[in-house]
Amino acid sequence: MSKRVVIFDTTLRDGEQSPGVSLNIQEKLEIAHQLARLGVDVIEAGFPIASPGDFEAVKAVADNVKGATICGLARANRKDIERAAEALRGAEQGRIHTFIATSDIHMQHKLRMNREQVLEAAVEAVKLSKNFTSDVEFSAEDAFRSEVDFLCSIFTAVISAGAKTINIPDTVGYATPQEFGRFIKAIIEGTPNINEAVVSVHCHNDLGLGVANSLAALENGARQVECTINGIGERAGNASMEELVMALYTRQAFYDLETKINKSEIYRTSRLVSNLTGMVIQPNKAIVGKNAFAHESGIHQDGVLKERTTYEIMNPQMIGIFQNNIVLGKHSGRHALKERLKELGYELTDENFQKAFERFKALADRKREISDEDLAVIVEDEMRSIPEVYSLEYLHINSGTTILPTATIRLKKNEEMLEEASCGDGPIDAAYRTIDKLTNIEVRLASYNINATTAGQDSQGEVSVKLEKNGRYHTGRGVDTDILIASVKAYINAINKIIFDSNHLAEKVPAEERAL
Numbered sequence: 332m333s334k335r336v337v338i339f340d341t342t343l344r345d346g347e348q349s350p351g352v353s354l355n356i357q358e359k360l361e362i363a364h365q366l367a368r369l370g371v372d373v374i375e376a377g378f379p380i381a382s383p384g385d386f387e388a389v390k391a392v393a394d395n396v397k398g399a400t401i402c403g404l405a406r407a408n409r410k411d412i413e414r415a416a417e418a419l420r421g422a423e424q425g426r427i428h429t430f431i432a433t434s435d436i437h438m439q440h441k442l443r444m445n446r447e448q449v450l451e452a453a454v455e456a457v458k459l460s461k462n463f464t465s466d467v468e469f470s471a472e473d474a475f476r477s478e479v480d481f482l483c484s485i486f487t488a489v490i491s492a493g494a495k496t497i498n499i500p501d502t503v504g505y506a507t508p509q510e511f512g513r514f515i516k517a518i519i520e521g522t523p524n525i526n527e528a529v530v531s532v533h534c535h536n537d538l539g540l541g542v543a544n545s546l547a548a549l550e551n552g553a554r555q556v557e558c559t560i561n562g563i564g565e566r567a568g569n570a571s572m573e574e575l576v577m578a579l580y581t582r583q584a585f586y587d588l589e590t591k592i593n594k595s596e597i598y599r600t601s602r603l604v605s606n607l608t609g610m611v612i613q614p615n616k617a618i619v620g621k622n623a624f625a626h627e628s629g630i631h632q633d634g635v636l637k638e639r640t641t642y643e644i645m646n647p648q649m650i651g652i653f654q655n656n657i658v659l660g661k662h663s664g665r666h667a668l669k670e671r672l673k674e675l676g677y678e679l680t681d682e683n684f685q686k687a688f689e690r691f692k693a694l695a696d697r698k699r700e701i702s703d704e705d706l707a708v709i710v711e712d713e714m715r716s717i718p719e720v721y722s723l724e725y726l727h728i729n730s731g732t733t734i735l736p737t738a739t740i741r742l743k744k745n746e747e748m749l750e751e752a753s754c755g756d757g758p759i760d761a762a763y764r765t766i767d768k769l770t771n772i773e774v775r776l777a778s779y780n781i782n783a784t785t786a787g788q789d790s791q792g793e794v795s796v797k798l799e800k801n802g803r804y805h806t807g808r809g810v811d812t813d814i815l816i817a818s819v820k821a822y823i824n825a826i827n828k829i830i831f832d833s834n835h836l837a838e839k840v841p842a843e844e845r846a847l
């Protein structure tokens with residue numbers, strides 16, 4: 332039996348049946364070109380009878396996209412099939428995919444047809460389709476809830492009528508892997524001319540088993556899988572293409588099957604489909620989710636940095652993901668921080684690194700993810716060697732529409748604790764007046780600037796101040812997720828610089844010429 336699995340992509344047909352998704356001609360064309368680059372074997376571009384727009388989209392894909400079979404869906408009736416054939420006329424290789432439901436529940440309530448009528452409609456549909464193309468696929472909708480003997484007789488008949496692919500959908504996502512595998516085996520064994528057609532499956536994800544069921548079918552003789560990018564599709568979606576392909580590749584030794592998918596295009600295709608359909612990918616989605624290759628905890632990061640395969644079963648670069656997979660956050664350890672700092676070009680002494688690590692952990696307690704910008708701020712602070720004569724121990728600010736802004740601050744000066752309170756025009760003015768009282772250094776605030784150093788609600792505020800003292804300017808910088816704390820830190824930083832400069836000056840200038 333062939334090892335080759337045919338990848339039938341139905342992102343543009345079943346994927347577009349996702350509630351809220353509607354792709355225009357241009358968008359379908361763009362996705363179809365990308366699917367061809369990705370190397371899918373069949374692109375189901377739409378359901379031409381559904382609307383003039385879908386007809387035009389299938390036609391545009393058929394006329395323009397080369398390198399893959401272009402397929403159009405049609406119910407088992409003349410109008411649908413002729414419309415599909417017309418849309419596909421320009422295709423290098425066109426496939427008509429005709430279908431009719433075979434489960435009792437669908438036949439009785441939806442189609443209001445009996446088995447004989449359904450079998451006859453199926454055979455007629457395949458015969459009619461054969462007038463337009465040699466590549467005809469027949470699907471028995473709701474196959475998994477259909478009676479196996481009836482399915483075998485309908486498949487035998489459509490294969491005799493010329494169907495080259497017979498598709499066995501689990502339309503409502505009801506199957507579980509073992510029983511679906513057994514089901515496929517029973518159909519193959521019960522259909523005498525099965526060797527004249529490719530056996531295909533089309534699994535929905537209502538129980539989250541679309542991919543698992545498809546793999547079970549492949550183990551039991553199926554050689555085409557119908558799937559969508561990012562697993563989009565009717566209700567809970569279809570089997571996800573990227574998961575199927577990567578499962579077959581990663582577990583090649585077990586399945587011994589291959590596809591012709593160009594794996595390095597997987598991520599790009601996933602992003603394109605997500606952007607054009609508006610279907611956001613959940614972060615923990617396998618293969619293409621934001622977190623699929625991200626490591627946050629220190630023990631994992633240490634392992635991955637020492638040897639990637641300790642915690643990665645696939646290489647993200649292989650599917651076109653080049654972003655950093657080490658996410659710095661509260662669970663990260665020293666190895667990961669040191670590695671990222673090295674990548675950013677920072678070489679810290681052991682002592683500075685230890686300080687930077689402590690600040691990193693403190694920030695990570697308040698902020699979900701630590702960005703490179705956050706690290707730059709932390710490290711630059713640690714690399715400066717201005718002694719911290721004053722440091723902030725405690726800050727309490729009262730402010731609002733009906734109260735006078737008041738600040739209470741405790742500063743540590745060397746080993747001594749100093750505490751004061753003051754009012755001001757605003758909370759920052761109150762804080763700065765309090766610091767002036769505590770330090771007893773007379774300064775003038777020459778400028779105050781605030782910036783968000785990183786994006787997002789939990790971003791850091793960076794405050795820079797310029798203080799004037801005896802005609803000389805001293806800048807101070809403070810960073811914190813709380814802008815009042817950042818403002819106070821900036822002011823204290825500038826004061827410490829004033830003291831540092833004044834001490835340096837003292838070494839050169841006699842006391843009487845100095846005034847602090």
Ligand SMILES: CC(=O)SCCNC(=O)CCNC(=O)[C@H](O)C(C)(C)COP(=O)(O)OP(=O)(O)OC[C@H]1O[C@@H](n2cnc3c(N)ncnc32)[C@H](O)[C@@H]1OP(=O)(O)O
Nearest residue numbers: 348378380381382406407408430431432441442472502565
């Ligand atoms: C499992 C799947 O994903 S199947 C594909 C589902 N996709 C879609 O339905 C998307 C596109 N669909 C559409 O735009 C419309 O449903 C159309 C244009 C196809 C049909 O629209 P309408 O003619 O208004 O019919 P409507 O959708 O209301 O009902 C479907 C009809 O098709 C019949 N039908 C359903 N499946 C089939 C089939 N495979 N073969 C023949 N007839 C079928 C139904 O019995 C019903 O017939 P009735 O009108 O005699 O009762």
Ligand SMILES: CC(C)C(=O)C(=O)O
Nearest residue numbers: 430470472473500502
């Ligand atoms: C048209 C068929 C193949 C389908 O989408 C299904 O049965 O889910």
Ligand SMILES: [Mg+2]
Nearest residue numbers: 345502533565
């Ligand atoms: Mg479907």
